[in-house]
Amino acid sequence: MASDYIPPVSDYAFLFGEAFGLDLVTRGTGGAFSAEDATEIIAGAGEFAASVLAPLETVGDRVGARLEDGQVHLPDGFAEAYQAFVEAGWVTAEAPESAGGDGLPGSIRAGLGEIWNGSNAAFALCWLLSAGQIHALDAAASDEIRETYLSKLVSGEWTGTMNLTEPEAGTDLGAIRTMATPRDDGSWGVSGQKIFITWGDHDVAPNIVHLVLARTPDAPAGAKGLSLFVVPKFLPDAAGEPGERNAVTTASIEHKLGIHGSPTCVLAYEDATGYLVGEVGGGLAGMFVMMNSARAGMGFQATGISDRAYQQAAAYAAERRQGVVLDRAPGAPIAEHPDVRRLLLSMQSRVFAMRALGVYLGDLFDRADTDGTGALAEFFVPILKGWATEDAVALTSDAIQVHGGMGFIEETGIAQHYRDARIMPIYEGTTAIQSNDLIGRKVIRNGGATAEELFGAIEQTVAVLRGLDDAVAARTADRLERAIASARSATAALLGFGQTRDAYGVSVPYLMLLGTLAGGWMHGLAVAAVLAHDAQDAADAARLVSADFYGAHHLPRVHMLAETVAAGEVA
Amino acid sequence: MASDYIPPVSDYAFLFGEAFGLDLVTRGTGGAFSAEDATEIIAGAGEFAASVLAPLETVGDRVGARLEDGQVHLPDGFAEAYQAFVEAGWVTAEAPESAGGDGLPGSIRAGLGEIWNGSNAAFALCWLLSAGQIHALDAAASDEIRETYLSKLVSGEWTGTMNLTEPEAGTDLGAIRTMATPRDDGSWGVSGQKIFITWGDHDVAPNIVHLVLARTPDAPAGAKGLSLFVVPKFLPDAAGEPGERNAVTTASIEHKLGIHGSPTCVLAYEDATGYLVGEVGGGLAGMFVMMNSARAGMGFQATGISDRAYQQAAAYAAERRQGVVLDRAPGAPIAEHPDVRRLLLSMQSRVFAMRALGVYLGDLFDRADTDGTGALAEFFVPILKGWATEDAVALTSDAIQVHGGMGFIEETGIAQHYRDARIMPIYEGTTAIQSNDLIGRKVIRNGGATAEELFGAIEQTVAVLRGLDDAVAARTADRLERAIASARSATAALLGFGQTRDAYGVSVPYLMLLGTLAGGWMHGLAVAAVLAHDAQDAADAARLVSADFYGAHHLPRVHMLAETVAAGEVA
Known part of the structure; x- marks a missing residue:
């Protein structure tokens, strides 16, 4: 059974308007779009995705695509859904204005990418490849090709x-x-x-x-x-x-x-x-335009599949009753069992970290021409792609675990996310390809300058957290400060290795270290934003718990990975 | 395609005869069996498994069991394989002498368990359930039931x-x-x-x-x-x-x-x-006999499935050529790429750790009556079950990654291990059930006495390693010493929490901490055993690299998890 899909609209409202201490969309678009505009677009996409795309996810998996007499057929409903997607303008929305599209900013496109993938990842791939090709043709194609092909891709008529x-x-x-x-x-x-x-x-x-x-x-x-x-x-x-x-x-x-x-x-x-x-x-330069877009898109796909798996696990755990729950009233659902609660928070806190980093990456691209954030954007592409997709595999596994024995039964539907997720660390460049790009071209080549730019930015967040009178803020600041120290020592080790097997033997651990750290930073920003409110409501309190959980369960991985990186290749 | 299965005979020879600094089988059986006897049994089982069971693994997955007119049918070949398994005496071998079986010691049965599961996990479950019931009936059944049912189970005629x-x-x-x-x-x-x-x-x-x-x-x-x-x-x-x-x-x-x-x-x-x-x-007491046997069996299944996935990934990486390998001659296979090498060593070093802990657990049960090792044996059952099965899921995912895009194609066969592995942290008690048993009954209830017994035993290995003039031994000793300190602080935090949600909210991280530490200990023992040789051959050198890798990539997880445990439930 396809589970219901609940678009994460409130998280995007928070990310667009508050989490970064300002209206990030307004800043990134010079006022062309505001956080409110962006949230409205996300809500519209979410409504479409929940009603049209999500119900097809299960038939896509069970029936799947089939080849007959040289022609590939999709299950009933896919063609209609694609036409509705086109007619609603979602393909054109993605395309740059120079190609005749609506030119939505990257911050909003991150959210759209998550939503198409969260509702139906197999369907979303069709859109993702078209979007990538639109960017590639827009960058390099002749007028003739633009007229004949690019226009049809932007309108969504062709894929x-x-x-x-x-x-x-x-x-x-x-x-x-x-x-x-x-x-x-x-x-x-x-x-x-x-x-x-x-x-x-x-x-x-x-x-x-x-x-x-x-x-x-x-x-x-x-x-x-x-x-x-x-x-x-x-x-x-x-x-x-x-x-x-x-x-x-x-x-x-x-x-x-x-x-x-x-x-x-x-x-x-x-x-x-x-x-x-x-x-x-x-050819390769032209393809790289498409690949960069597709790699960032994988980060959004990882967020989407992860959130869908999390939503299904959370819904099951809120319904299912089994045994007596420690320190809870009789009849409490399994979501209250300490370890089920741990799994749910573990998933939720990672989904938020991925989602926030996706929006932030979109923002960096939006501001690349005006604020010179291009280097940091390029730096984050392999990190988001590598870290989020690897974590998504682990996260969809946790979603199965919450279901107990039912998780292993295909009809439950949760195993599909685990199966779907497994391709993400492979396609659009394996995690090793991402990590080699990261350390070879974006860390070692510039002496760690961009990495240091990141660490400095996180330190600013730490300083803000230090100024707040709150236990979670204080813990988060402490944890981030220690994590930055570990990340700096890992970076120094990598720079010491240079372009050697010692560096490439630990490139994936280094990428995961930076992804985990960046996720912790996103939570640090969320804590600061929430504590800026005069009073904290239930949603604010949940953000604090999520950040605290990430700090206790995920961020310490930075220290583990720093030790691994320092060892170089084990030979 | 079913991959070839290569029984890990040399590892078992090493574990039985050398790794623990003595002939572990002779000690555990009072001389009834020696390491050589044990290795011979393992080699025989391996030959049977590789030729009869392994070739059926793929058809088991593709065709699977089916229900027709109220009767379940297995794919062609399964019935013949089961009959051959019985005729070769492998069911009777597992059974205790009191039930009319051969009464093989636990150390050998650990190896057999791995081999049946490594060659064909779906088939092995049939045997595993029979074996568990044999133990349960042997402990509690009346003479009539013994004569009518137990005898048929021990002979293998019935399941x-x-x-x-x-x-x-x-x-x-x-x-x-x-x-x-x-x-x-x-x-x-x-x-x-x-x-x-x-x-x-x-x-x-x-x-x-x-x-x-x-x-x-x-x-x-x-x-x-x-x-x-x-x-x-x-x-x-x-x-x-x-x-x-x-x-x-x-x-x-x-x-x-x-x-x-x-x-x-x-x-x-x-x-x-x-x-x-x-x-x-x-009823529950009787079932626990069966469950204890089945839970240890899950550890052997985790080892078997993991090793099979590792073997297939290693074989693929040794054959496949793709691109220029850094610092290697042209035409080097992908196994030489730094990150593929990392993945392979990561898998191999974990498989060894699980395998060694399985043999050691069998030995603890063998000596329970004579040397009073029962408490430590009971302590390790949930650890091996929980840690090895969770790690097996991650490990089979790595095996897919080594295959790149081919890993996602079902015909490649590697995805089967990833799918098969996912049930292990669920059945025979989820990881949380294991960790609650561990902390509730085996750590907090006795004030951490058994945990301290373990830490003391590891310290003895550290002392041996300190006496050796070798860089890997020195690094391993340092790493184990730091890991013990983290494990002690985590244990102290847990004891401080007592039987509260703070403890149960971090019980799985604590279980994973002890499993990871125990795996590092097993590698420490291997280092000491190998360095006791007058000169180290290629196999010895590989064991040192494996231990060094585990110390750099896996053991540091202990520190990460200790930080998580210390935080208690995040609320």
Whole structure:
């Protein structure tokens, strides 16, 4: 049974308007949007997601996508939901103004990303890939491609995919073999096989635009020889509508552990007609635009899947009665059992940390041009992607645990989140790819300057907390201060290692350390914001408990990981 | 595809003969078995498991058990495998001599438990439940029941089940409603519904003996009113062979996340004929014998599933080539990538820790009567069950990660271990049940005396390590010493809390702390044993790296958890 989905509107209202000590949306958009506008958009998206997308989550898992006679079909309801999604304007909302979209700021898009994924992660992947391709084409495509393809993606009429992986080229894109050969008419003939193509074929929209990484004749070996091509499923006719079928076919779809409602395709290109995007040899740079967007999107997906699992566990625990609960009146639900309460708080406090960091990352991108926050934004992309997706796997496991034996029964529905979540630390670059990007390009290369910028920002929050007369604020300040010290010593160890195996052997622990610390910072900000109120209501009190719990149960991991990082590679 | 299974014979040879500084099997059995005998038994079991059980693991998952016309069927090959298992004497080997079995010591049975589960966990559950019932009947059953039922279980002709759970009585056994009413002929009429009955029906043996917890007329409320009954699927005829069908039917089987090859049944008893085991009202005590055996068995299952997942990940990483590996010659496999190497060592070092603690637990039970090690054995049962099963979930997730995108594809086979593993922290008592047993009955009640016995034993190993001139030994000693200090402070905090919500709110973190510490101790013992050799060969060197890795990556968790425990319940 699909569980109900309750959009986290009040959390977003708090994050947009209060948590960062100001109206973050107004600041990030120069007044174009306010926290209230943003919250209204989130509430509207939440209503749509809860009523249209969430009810399809279970059938997506049980029936899943299937391939018949070369065409992928989604379960009943998916095509209608996609059309409703388009008509409600949610695809256009995501797109930048330069591409003809509404140009919503990153802070709001973080919330939308969570909501689409929380209500139906398999469905959301279709949107996520289109959104990524919109950003990539907007950055590099010719006017002709913009008119023919980008406009259709922005309107939502067509959907987009991202074609990187091949059987022998996964993490190592330099090994890509798909070839693109120039033709006399300016188009290219694309031949090769691509695997793991998310929403690579489907029947929810009349055309699909594949963005394909391929090698050109006489190109240099490795990643520098790669170029980017738009390859449509159906070639547009003179009116720009889907015409002749292009020479790209769906060889098979994968039988996966989870996200069954998202078709994962093997695509065969046999001299398919493609069009160059950007410069020859500029493929990887073009793809990175899409990947950065998709990686941040994974952070929002992690938050969404985690929150859905948490909501279901919390609802079950509030209903289920079993045994006598220590120090509670007879008939208390299992949510009051000390260890069930621990699991629920553990989940909830991590969801809040991920959610807040997602909004903050969106804000950093919003202010990159005006406030120079671009470096910190780039710094947080691999952290959010790596840390939130790894934690989401652990968190969905906790959601099963709350259900006891019922958690292992598929009909309960909670196991789906655990199965779905497991792909997140893998796709869009494994956690190791994220951590290598983080330490190699964003820590060691600049001598830890951006990391230090982060630590300094957290210290400002510590100073604010020190000025408050409250026990949780004092504990949070103490814990953050000690965590910063551990993070600094880990960073120093990493800088001492330099670009060596000692550094890369502990890059994932270092990434997890920074993610955990950043999560603690988000809670520290929440504590300060809540204590700025004249009096604390129940919601405020819950935020204090959540922050205190995170500080006692999750933040101490920073010290553990600092010890691991200091040891370097164990050889 | 089912992966090959390589029985961990050399590890067991090391654990039996060397790791504990003496021939542990000889000591534990008063010379009845030696380390060499034990290793030979393990090697034989391993050969059987690899050739007969492991190849059925995949079909067990893909086809699974199915219910047709009231009868559960296992996939082709299961019945033949079970018969071969019986004929090779492996059921009888497990049983105590008092019940007509071979009476193998606990240290060896730990290894057998791992091997059956590592090769085919779904199959092994059939054996595990029979073994548990054998112990329960041996402890409490009348001569008549021994002759009619126990003998058939020990020979392996019939299999056994454990019937506790009901829809409204899971963790809270006191809520059991199944009724047993005495009849004139000395038998009892058993009526009620039991759920989650592992191997509750099947077609691999001609009869099934259900051990049922039920309430008798006028019995006191709660757990004290429960008695234990033997209820056969077929009533034995005059010759003791399966005769008339008893009034117990399989209402349904569950569609589960994993262990599909193990039928999980809903059983309906409608005035079924049963026979009392032990005293009226002595049900829970009788069931605890079986549960203790089953809980230790879960530790061995965690080790088995973990090792199988590790083996498959290691084999994949040794074959798969992808990209240039830092500081390694071209063409190096991904196993050499720093982070893949980290994942593999992380898995391997945990598997060794679990395996060693399993053997040690078996040894403690072996010496309980002679050396008074019973309290420590009882102390370790919830620790091994809770810690090893929780770690196994994380470990099988790592095994997926090593496979990258292929890990998410069901055909790869690694996802099965991740799905199978998820039930382990739930059944035979959730981790919270284990941790409440640990802190409530085995730490707080005796003022931490057994915990202190453990810390003292680890200190002796630290002293041995201090006397060795070796860098790994020195680091291991330092790390263990600091870990003991953290464990002592956590224990002191717990004793300070007493039987309050502050204690029960951190009971799982405390259990995980002790499990992690015990694992570090096992590695410390291994370091000492290896350095006692005149020269270290490659296997010795690998043990040192494994211990050093555990010390750098896993043992620091003790400090993190000590901070969590000290905070008590966050309210």
